[in-house]
Amino acid sequence: MKTNVRFAPDQSVQAFYLFFIIHTSQIGAGLMGIPRILVLESGVDAWIAVLIAGVYLHFIAFIMLQILKSYDNADILGIQCDLFGTWIGKALGMVYVIYIFQLLLTVLKNYIEVVQVFVFPEMPIWLMAFFLLTLMIYSILGGFRVVVGTSVVFFFLTIWLVFTIYKPVTHMDWEHFTPIMQTSAGDLLRGAQQVTFTALGMEILLFVYPYIQDKKRVAVPTHAGVFFTTFLLLLVMVVSIGYFSPDQLTQLVWATLSLFKIISFSILERFDFIAVALWMMVIIPNIVLFGWMIVHSLQRLFNFSKKPTLYILACCLFISSVTAEKRVTVNELTTLTGKIGFWIVFVYPVFIYLIILLKKRMKKRNAP
Amino acid sequence: MSTLLPMNKERYMKTSKQLLNESPDLIQKAFKHEEQAIIVQYIAYQVEKEKLEDEVMEIITKSKHKWSNEDLINKIPITSTSQEDNMDRMIQQMIHGSVSIYIEGEKEAVLFALPKQEHRSLNQAETESLVFGPQVSFTESLITNLNVIRWRLDTSDLVVEKLIVGERVQSEVRIVYLKSLANEENVETMRQRIKDLKVAEVEDTSVLGQLIEDSSSTVFPQLIFTELPDRFCNSISKGRVGVMVDKSPTMLIGPMNLFNFFESTEDLYMRWNMGSFIRLLRFVSMALSIILTPMYVAALTFHYEIVPSTLLVSLGQSRATVPFPPVLEALLLEMLIELLREAGARLPTKVGQTMGIVGGIVLGQAAVEAGFTSNILIIIIALSALASFTAPSYLMGTAIRIIRFPMIILAGAYGIIGIVFALSFLVIHLLKQKSLGRPYLSPIYPFQWKDFNESIIRLPFQKNAERSKSMMTKDKDRYSNDKANERKDVDRL
Numbered sequence: 001m002k003t004n005v006r007f008a009p010d011q012s013v014q015a016f017y018l019f020f021i022i023h024t025s026q027i028g029a030g031l032m033g034i035p036r037i038l039v040l041e042s043g044v045d046a047w048i049a050v051l052i053a054g055v056y057l058h059f060i061a062f063i064m065l066q067i068l069k070s071y072d073n074a075d076i077l078g079i080q081c082d083l084f085g086t087w088i089g090k091a092l093g094m095v096y097v098i099y100i101f102q103l104l105l106t107v108l109k110n111y112i113e114v115v116q117v118f119v120f121p122e123m124p125i126w127l128m129a130f131f132l133l134t135l136m137i138y139s140i141l142g143g144f145r146v147v148v149g150t151s152v153v154f155f156f157l158t159i160w161l162v163f164t165i166y167k168p169v170t171h172m173d174w175e176h177f178t179p180i181m182q183t184s185a186g187d188l189l190r191g192a193q194q195v196t197f198t199a200l201g202m203e204i205l206l207f208v209y210p211y212i213q214d215k216k217r218v219a220v221p222t223h224a225g226v227f228f229t230t231f232l233l234l235l236v237m238v239v240s241i242g243y244f245s246p247d248q249l250t251q252l253v254w255a256t257l258s259l260f261k262i263i264s265f266s267i268l269e270r271f272d273f274i275a276v277a278l279w280m281m282v283i284i285p286n287i288v289l290f291g292w293m294i295v296h297s298l299q300r301l302f303n304f305s306k307k308p309t310l311y312i313l314a315c316c317l318f319i320s321s322v323t324a325e326k327r328v329t330v331n332e333l334t335t336l337t338g339k340i341g342f343w344i345v346f347v348y349p350v351f352i353y354l355i356i357l358l359k360k361r362m363k364k365r366n367a368p
Numbered sequence: 369m370s371t372l373l374p375m376n377k378e379r380y381m382k383t384s385k386q387l388l389n390e391s392p393d394l395i396q397k398a399f400k401h402e403e404q405a406i407i408v409q410y411i412a413y414q415v416e417k418e419k420l421e422d423e424v425m426e427i428i429t430k431s432k433h434k435w436s437n438e439d440l441i442n443k444i445p446i447t448s449t450s451q452e453d454n455m456d457r458m459i460q461q462m463i464h465g466s467v468s469i470y471i472e473g474e475k476e477a478v479l480f481a482l483p484k485q486e487h488r489s490l491n492q493a494e495t496e497s498l499v500f501g502p503q504v505s506f507t508e509s510l511i512t513n514l515n516v517i518r519w520r521l522d523t524s525d526l527v528v529e530k531l532i533v534g535e536r537v538q539s540e541v542r543i544v545y546l547k548s549l550a551n552e553e554n555v556e557t558m559r560q561r562i563k564d565l566k567v568a569e570v571e572d573t574s575v576l577g578q579l580i581e582d583s584s585s586t587v588f589p590q591l592i593f594t595e596l597p598d599r600f601c602n603s604i605s606k607g608r609v610g611v612m613v614d615k616s617p618t619m620l621i622g623p624m625n626l627f628n629f630f631e632s633t634e635d636l637y638m639r640w641n642m643g644s645f646i647r648l649l650r651f652v653s654m655a656l657s658i659i660l661t662p663m664y665v666a667a668l669t670f671h672y673e674i675v676p677s678t679l680l681v682s683l684g685q686s687r688a689t690v691p692f693p694p695v696l697e698a699l700l701l702e703m704l705i706e707l708l709r710e711a712g713a714r715l716p717t718k719v720g721q722t723m724g725i726v727g728g729i730v731l732g733q734a735a736v737e738a739g740f741t742s743n744i745l746i747i748i749i750a751l752s753a754l755a756s757f758t759a760p761s762y763l764m765g766t767a768i769r770i771i772r773f774p775m776i777i778l779a780g781a782y783g784i785i786g787i788v789f790a791l792s793f794l795v796i797h798l799l800k801q802k803s804l805g806r807p808y809l810s811p812i813y814p815f816q817w818k819d820f821n822e823s824i825i826r827l828p829f830q831k832n833a834e835r836s837k838s839m840m841t842k843d844k845d846r847y848s849n850d851k852a853n854e855r856k857d858v859d860r861l
Contacts, residue, residue: 149813
């Protein structure tokens with residue numbers, strides 16, 4: 001396998017789309033339930049954990065960019081093969097593929113459960129999976145540009161949901177934040193680790209990099225995307241700590257969606273129905289981008305042609321989302337994905353970067 | 369095997385007749401002039417007879433000299449002349465309205481173009497009407513249309529390319545663009561697609577449009593058809609490529625994006641704030657037209673909770689006697705509206721109005737009283753039908769009405785989840801469309817912030833110096849921004 005990908009202008013996008021790609025692949029199912037998970041770990045200081053995690057996210061984004069910059073036009077699959085040889089590289093690439101598959105499955109399962117809880121208790125899982133996977137196939141068939149377009153357009157279609165948060169803000173109780181800074185450092189760090197679970201999806205940078213036109217301008221949109229994610233997480237965290245009482249928060253599984261319950265307009269009594277349904281549009285870029293990553297990686301690694309791979313992927317996802325119910329609960333799956341994801345996305349790149357540095361130094365020493 | 373001149377008089381006349389399938393309308397006159405046999409041939413109704421007799425025959429017969437082809441061309445006061453030695457091509461020209469004059473013994477026949485065409489004169493536009501602005505519309509005659517375009521776009525920069533389409537029945541096609549502005553690639557795409565066509569005949573511009581469109585499996589039109597010269601010329605002067613087909617009053621323009629279909633030239637003629645308001649109104653009405661009925665169906669079938677309690681009471685009262693589920697009720701009424709529209713379109717204008725009253729008011733009222741539908745649904749359906757008619761492009765309005773039906777069915781089956789699924793599908797579908805290879809959802813994706821100035825809203829002309837980026841025109845600016853700002857008002861400091 002070649003380390004560098006041949007640059008195809010008609011399949012590439014401008015650098016500023018990285019903002020949308022990174023942001024929409026991070027925000028998704030995780031945001032729905034983050035307040036409870038965080039509060040369980042770090043109590044009312046959970047928002048500090050978000051800040052710590054935000055700094056770490058920027059650090060990882062920086063490391064990822066450094067890795068990519070040390071090659072011409074490579075993605076992580078090529079870099080792994082270059083560093084560890086073809087066989088180990090391909091095996092590590094497969095680890096990525098399996099991990100993204102699991103992530104995709106987690107997102108699917110989470111959203112389907114939310115729909116069952118909030119809107120349709122009788123909605124069959126297979127039907128929801130069918131809906132979401134149809135959209136995934138339809139979008140990915142259009143090629144990389146349509147995949148990026150999906151993330152851009154759906155970002156604009158859903159970002160206005162942020163503004164509906166003004167209503168809970170007016171009902172916030174600032175007393176909930178006290179006592180401030182009482183949580184131990186260990187709890188805060190554990191909370192920060194939980195945040196990084198929510199922000200999974202950043203690894204897409206390592207895959208799309210060869211398809212970016214102006215490589216010099218990559219840094220700003222990447223960090224802007226990460227920053228915007230952190231900002232949204234912080235906003236949701238602060239508002240839900242202020243809005244719900246601490247005891248209530250530890251019991252609400254999807255606190256973010258529960259925030260929508262108070263919003264009502266003169267022609268819409270219960271906005272949360274709309275919000276949960278519209279959350280599908282938040283999920284779609286996730287599914288489409290992750291699906292593209294899998295199909296693309298399998299093509300890079302084993303030269304599988306894209307269309308059959310896509311259909312087989314969709315079948316696998318469909319079957320596993322319908323049958324996985326009996327073996328593992330959604331909660332266990334989410335925790336597992338989070339743990340695996342933490343090591344793959346937020347620790348492994350640092351390791352790769354160190355190896356690249358080492359290699360460079362070796363080369364310098366060997367060179368006369 | 370084509371027959372070539374020269375030949376003798378009898379054979380010439382016989383061959384001509386054969387080539388025209390013994391047509392009774394072929395007029396052949398052979399006469400002797402100064403010992404020369406001269407044969408004049410034409411098709412009766414294709415030629416302006418008076419001109420022929422006054423300007424050609426008179427000169428020929430009155431002359432005292434022998435005639436030669438050179439003399440004919442030099443002495444007869446008609447500008448469009450040609451010589452032809454191939455009989456087939458000669459007949460072809462006669463079909464288009466030429467008179468052929470053959471002097472026995474010459475190697476070629478001389479053809480004078482004196483075409484007579486019956487067509488209506490310039491009229492007011494019928495399908496796309498403007499309240500404010502030029503009223504004239506194109507006609508079926510290509511010559512008249514070209515005349516109008518040349519008159520509106522008074523510049524030597526205008527390129528009019530001629531192409532012939534059709535294997536069996538040939539039609540003349542013209543590609544129109546501004547040389548110093550239009551993107552070379554767009555012109556080339558258009559030209560190539562028309563050249564590559566292998567069809568027996570092209571009936572109309574709209575048929576040609578469908579043949580060269582990027583995707584035929586979608587309901588959304590990808591090229592704009594218009595009968596308004598001002599819209600056509602305005603698009604050309606923005607750098608787009610236009611196509612005209614002979615015998616068709618509609619013109620075709622490309623490349624287009626989704627938002628262009630909601631633009632009317634009227635937005636330009638009105639003040640910018642009015643224009644922007646009306647344009648935004650159209651977008652809102654399109655969104656409503658798609659969403660309203662499905663939302664009603666979803667809310668009443670599954671999600672009573674989202675309807676406010678005060679409204680729910682009146683809704684419940686009006687639906688109390690309706691025996692059908694909301695989906696069926698909505699589909700029934702949507703069908704009714706579509707029927708009214710179709711019947712109104714087929715009938716003559718005067719009958720059409722009566723039909724509207726009978727169908728709309730009487731039927732609607734009776735349906736409610738009979739307990740078939742609820743009042744509120746009638747309001748919603750009427751509103752969304754009205755909204756769909758605001759699209760300046762008839763094809764786009766129809767597309768919007770068609771996509772409502774699957775949405776209503778999905779809403780009836782899966783409630784709001786079905787609606788969001790359908791909307792997402794629609795958005796991805798639009799993302800995948802292209803117009804002449806250019807992205808269809810243009811200012812949104814690929815994202816062009818500055819193009820919002822003249823697609824979503826319309827900024828005042830003074831503030832809008834740059835041409836839209838997605839057009840990729842050769843000339844980036846309409847005018848220099850600095851010069852425009854340097855105004856020399858007396859009362860300004």
